[in-house]
Amino acid sequence: SNQKAVGAVGGALSYLSGSHELDIERIGIRVSRRTRELEVALWTAPSGFPRAQVARVLGDAVKATSVVRVMTKGPSKARRVVGVERLSGTGSWSELIDGQKMQLSAPSFFQVNTKGAEKLVELVLSGLDVQPDDEAMDLYCGAGTFTLPLAKRAGFVSAVEAYGPAVRDLRRNLELAKLDNVDAVGGDAGREFPDTDADVIIVDPPRAGLAPDVIQQLSKQPARAIAYVSCDPATLARDLKRFVEIGSYKPVSVTPVDLFPQTFHVENVCLLERI
Incomplete structure (x- = not known):
């Protein structure tokens, strides 16, 4: 224990x-x-x-x-x-999530609450209603918590992660899962924003939230929906205001998930739809 x-x-x-x-x-x-x-x-x-x-x-x-x-x-x-x-x-150590084994190595990030992480995955995928021919985007993807289950359901996934060790874990996990429909890119989400027209998008940024240039680029996408996973309600609210001000996407639901019982921390899954 x-x-x-x-x-x-x-x-x-x-x-x-x-x-x-x-x-x-x-x-x-x-x-x-x-x-x-x-x-x-x-x-x-x-x-x-x-x-x-x-x-x-x-x-x-x-x-x-x-x-x-x-x-x-x-x-x-x-x-x-x-x-x-x-x-x-x-x-490294391994964890099972969504029926898939993931290899993880310090200091790559992984949620401390695996059951809670699976609930996040469930909420994101059901909210986006991912289809087999969808072109998908996963920004701030880490070692693949959302990328792997997304790749099993979508046609192609463009995944971006800035942290080198996490990118290496992601590529290893894609090999373990025998998934070849993912383009895993290492770099800043703003600078390495995928040159593609996505149908669905996942963003799971750090506590600081989304940079203004990333919101601008997301707002130009034709995606029918964006799932924004946030660990800070304040930066989530700030970023949602920016989306609405641009006039591209509007929030339609926010679901809190208590990954950290008996603390004030909470994860939120916000679904945005194109206006």
């Missing part, structure tokens, strides 16, 4: 800190209840890390599928990942 893993990892690192300078910024632990796989990710500075000792002690303390070190640089509020090092195991 997560609780046992936290205790084991915490105890092991506490023991090791008595004889080594660890300089760990944070620890990420992911456990899949479906695949039973567990990954431990240690976020550290790039230098001065006793990798062999940490790998050995954690290996004795917890049965992890993967133990990795994520190296970061920069000021505390703007740290960036400069490298990922596998300490032991496979270097």
Whole structure:
């Protein structure tokens, strides 16, 4: 369980800190209840890390599928990942969603609540009413949470993701699923906006929401519907106002999904239709 893993990892690192300078910024632990796989990710500075000792002690303390070190640089509020090092195991963990196994590696993003993520997928796909001959677009697609189920139902998918490790995970997951109808592009959604006329569109941006230039480009699309998945109601409201002001799309439904029980955080799936 997560609780046992936290205790084991915490105890092991506490023991090791008595004889080594660890300089760990944070620890990420992911456990899949479906695949039973567990990954431990240690976020550290790039230098001065006793990798062999940490790998050995954690290996004795917890049965992890993967133990990795994520190296970061920069000021505390703007740290960036400069490298990922596998300490032991496979270097990734797997999860089952929509009946499909996905391989994921730190620091790629994946929702912490898999059942909730499946509800998001269900709401998005049913809201868009995806058809077999649809040309689809998936912006900020990550490792493929929406891309894979979308590709199973649509004719072709143009997927864009800015974060390199997530793009690599996406391409690996497409191979695992034997899906060859996806163009997976690495880069900023504004700069790498697909040169296609989409029938349906999914956007799942980070907390900052959509950049104005992305909204402008989306508004020029002929798509019959856009599914906007948001983790911040404030930026969602701001972006919906921009769509309405442009006069291209209007929101027709917003469905909250509680992926983070007993917190104020909430995911929303907003369906927009062409005016």
